[in-house]
Amino acid sequence: MKEILSGNEAIARGAYEAGVKVACAYPGTPSTEILENTIRYREIDSSWATNEKVALEVGIGASFVGARSLVTMKHVGVNVAADPLFTLSYTGVNGGLVLVCADDPELHSSQNEQDSRNYAKFAKVPMLEPGDSQECLEFTKLAYEISEKYDTPVLLRTTTRISHSKSVVNLGERTDQVREAKIEKNAAKFVMLPGNARVRHVVVEDRTVQLSKDGCNMPINRVEMRDAKVGVITAGISYQHVREALPEASVLKLGMVHPLPFDLIREFAAKVEKLYVVEELDPFIEEQVKAIGIPVIGKEIISICGELTPGRVRKAFGLPENAQAAVEKLPGRPPNMCPGCPHRGVFYTLNQLKAYVSGDIGCYTLGFMPPLSAMDTCVCMGASIGMATGAAKVLSPEERKKVVAVIGDSTFLHTGINGLMDMVYNKGAATVIILDNRITAMTGRQENPGSGHTLMNDPTNAVDFELLCKAIGVKNVRTINPLDLDECRTVISEEMERPETSVIITDKPCVLIKREGIFKAGAPLQVVDESCTGCRACLKIGCPAIEWVPASGKKGKAHIDPLLCNGCDVCSQLCKFSAIQEAK
Amino acid sequence: MSDKVTNIVLVGVGGQGILLAAEILSETFMLAGFDVKKSEIHGMSQRGGSVVSHVRYGKEVFSPMVPEGEGDILFGFELMESYRYLSLLKPGGTVVVNDLCIAPPSVLVGQETYPADMALKIQEFCPDCLLVDGQNLAIEAGNARAANTVLLGAVSKRLDIEEKYWIEAIEKMVPKKALEVNLKAFQMGRGLK
Structure with a gap:
């Protein structure tokens, strides 16, 4: 059967066909939809873990007792999961284990542009890289075979343009030979104490050599001879751009990017006049080809930064650019917090209080944008609290009061809680706001x-943030309504004054939650024209539902779009002229 | 079947339903027997940011991204965003654009003004430009939310794909209760000159 699937959907399908029993992940763009699709298959136990390290450990546990498991994350998630990954390389697997890491060249939705292929080499684990959705499905299945045959976890690397592109896929059936789980003890393999690990390290090095040799005969590493003048070594999405931009070039398409099939590369290099490597981000393939003494052109013409496009490949090879329209500069259109978003009032308050805001990763990172302009740092998941502790350690007592960490509920549970424990334990003096x-x-x-529900939509325990914070020793824990600006200002400023750790929890749901009974929109508001003086106070919260109409009245007036307004009432609290009222 | 790949670029503002329209296009082309690729960036798309989706079909499609200056049709949901991505269109390409302006954040707060004459500027580069009053036509069809389907109808008229494949894709992708209105909206779009 044929379907149009995204790379992520095809990976989920591939895992299903491969007989996977457990899938675990922490959401992260562009990897998230893989687990949102494994739930379509009831044979797979799919779950969101608290973070990527836990997700991988869940996968490892299932693998060690014999089941096939799938673990997925975005590139920076692998940093969190790196600790188990590096030793998993030594233990190897029992049931096959595939770790999908989704890179984000061009930083469409990420804080850095790291190239995960380096993890494959660093952790000494094979890595496959599909080039479209059909390959996503097939490579996922192949990855399980490689995992079990070579007794190794396998990394499957995608990029945003693979994960989020759709193409036609031929579907198969689920294998009828699903591995059953049962306890099989094997301490020498699974208990990585020095004595055992020394033995396993040798196994790992031999495995890499063997995979490099066997890779020369794997159909996923294939030579396509066309014009022999130009030969290109490439993989993944870059292969598609090369075929588009250089239809005549000969190509060595690598399906396995680590370890490289060196003999095949030598063979290909000998057949072509001039050899190139076309790859996004780091010169990962290029440096290794150079290291075996083969001259090759790569990063001289292809940027290390950003993603490739057919046009960028054409340009790199000196081909003329297509004629195209010259467009004049336009106002940008960055994303914005939604109308009625419960974060808006908090960031407005932090801006007014001139706080030094140690930020974190989530929608609320948009609090950085003007006019809220109330975020001063953003490094990685969970970093806000630790960074606040560090800043508070060295600032003067007056400036120390300004330090506020903001972190979302999921990010707090991901890796923020450790930071808070550290802050309390070491008597840090800063304010932490959990945007729940x-x-x-x-x-x-x-x-x-x-949230009180699992990925499979089962009701489950919901963490009680207040109790949790108290249990780890925070004495000052207060819960506020973030849509009440007076309450925000009073409580946040009081806690900022306090010379010890305090936590403020905001208690309003995301406006996009569809589950019934959680988010309830208020009645839409409107601006009463006669009362609006054009003071622009309501514009300071940057709500997408409020528009400044310069031509209205003498100096302009505000207008609220009733179709966008969620009736959160934050803007009306800013209006001194009672010009914002419930729409009639 | 010729080797020519047809390139469509969909642009607009997050939340406008661009991704669904791109899905319907892709499904139609697959049903008509073509190789299809579609690429877009989501993640932030629900939060009012600029959204671009690329849809390509033909005998064999390699890159999922429309090469700069090779777009055959620009399918615009909003005027400024359509103008912003004109560089993806080939000279002499076709534009079908919703006659709608959505103010970006800097315009909402009065720091910048929405650029004037967007439709004219698009037409300057691209004389084959159809400006569609999507919202009012959709209201006429029975629901303001069907504006995208009106536009889709207008786009479909400019592609050499049998009508039955469009209908089949719409029937598959649109929820049942909204189907009648959407089929009507589609026909209204197809009827536009």
């Missing part, structure tokens, strides 16, 4: 341990 909107919003509303 009951969902992992930024990646598209995924459940988390605070």
Whole structure:
């Protein structure tokens, strides 16, 4: 059967066909939809883990007792999961284990542009890289075979343009030879104490050599001879751009990017006049080809930064650019917090209080944007609290009061809680605001341990943030309504004054939550024209539902779009002239 | 079947339903027997940011991204965004654009003004430009939310694909209760000159 699937959907399908029993992940763009699709298959136990390290450990546990498991994350998630990954390389697997890491060249939705292929080499684990959705399905299945045959976890690397592109896929059936789980003890393999690990390290090195040799005969590493003048070594999405931009060039398409099939590369290099490597991000293939003494052109013509496009490949090879329209500069259109978003009032308050805001990763990172302009740092998941502790350690007592960490519910449970424990333990003096909107919003509303539901939509325990904070020793824990600006200002300023750790929890759900009874929109508001003086106070919250109409009245007036307004009432609290009222 | 790949670029503002329209296009082309690729960036798309989706079909499609200056049709849901991505269109390409302006954040707060004459500027580069009053036609069809389907109808008229494949794709992708209105909206779009 044929279907149009995204790379992520095809990976989920491939896992199903491969007989996977457990799938585990922490959401992260562009990887999120893989687990949102494994739930279509009831044979797979799919779950959101609290973070990527836990997700991988869940996968490892299932693998060690014999089942096939799938673990997925975005590129920076692999940093979190790196600790188990590096030793998993030594233990190897029992049931096949595939770790999907989705890179984000061009930083469409990420804080850095790291190239995960380096992890394959660093952790000494094979890595496959599909070039379209059909390959996503086939490579996923192949990855399980490689995993079990070579006793190794396998990395499957996608990029945004693979994960989020759709193409036609031929579907298969689920294997009828699904591995059953049962306890099989094997301490020498699974207990990585030095004595055992020394033995396993040798196994790992031999495995890499063997895979490099066997890779020369794997059909996923294939030579396509056309004009022998130009030979290109490439993989993944770059292969598609090369075929588009250089239809006559001969190509060595690598399906396995680590370890490289060196003999095949030598053979291909000998057949072509001039050899190139076309790859996004780091010169990962290029440096290794150079290291075996083969001259090759790569990063001299292809940028290390950003993603490739057919046009960028054409340009790199000196081909003329297509004629195209010259467009004049336009106002940008960055994303914005939604109308009625419970974060808006908090960031407005932090801006007014001139706080030094140690930020984190989520929708609320948009609090950085003007006019809210109330975020001063953003480094990685969970970093806000630790960074606040560090800043508070060295600032003067006056400036120390300004330090406020903001972190979402899911991010707090991911890796923020460790930072808070550290802050309390080491008597840090800063304010932590947990923006609890009951969902992992930024990646598209995924459940988390605070939301009360699992990925499979079962009701479950919901973490009690107040009790949790108290249990780890925070004495000052207060819960506020973030849509009440007076309450925000009073409570946040009081806690900022306090010379010890305090936590403020905001208690309003994300406006995008669809589950009934959680988010309730208020009645839409309107601006009463006669009362609006054009003071622009309501514009300071940057709500997409409020528009400045310069031509209205003498100096302009505000207008509220009733179709966008969620009736949160934050703007009306800013209006001194009672010009914002419920729409009639 | 010729080797020519046809390139469509869909642009607009997050939340306008661009991704669904791109899905319907892709499904139609697959049903008509073509190889299809579609690429877009989501993640932030629900939060009012600029959204671009590329749909390509033909005998064999390699890159999922429309090469700069090779777009055959620009399918615009909003005027400024359509103008912003004109560089993806080939000279002499076709534009079908919704006659709608959505103010970006800097315009909402009065720091910048929405650029004037967007439709004229698009037409300057691209004389084959159809400006569609999507919203009012959709209201006429029975629901303001069907504006995208009116536009889709207008786009479908400019592609050499049998009508039955469009209908089949719409029937598959649109929820049942909204189907009648959407089929009507589609026909209204197809009727536009």
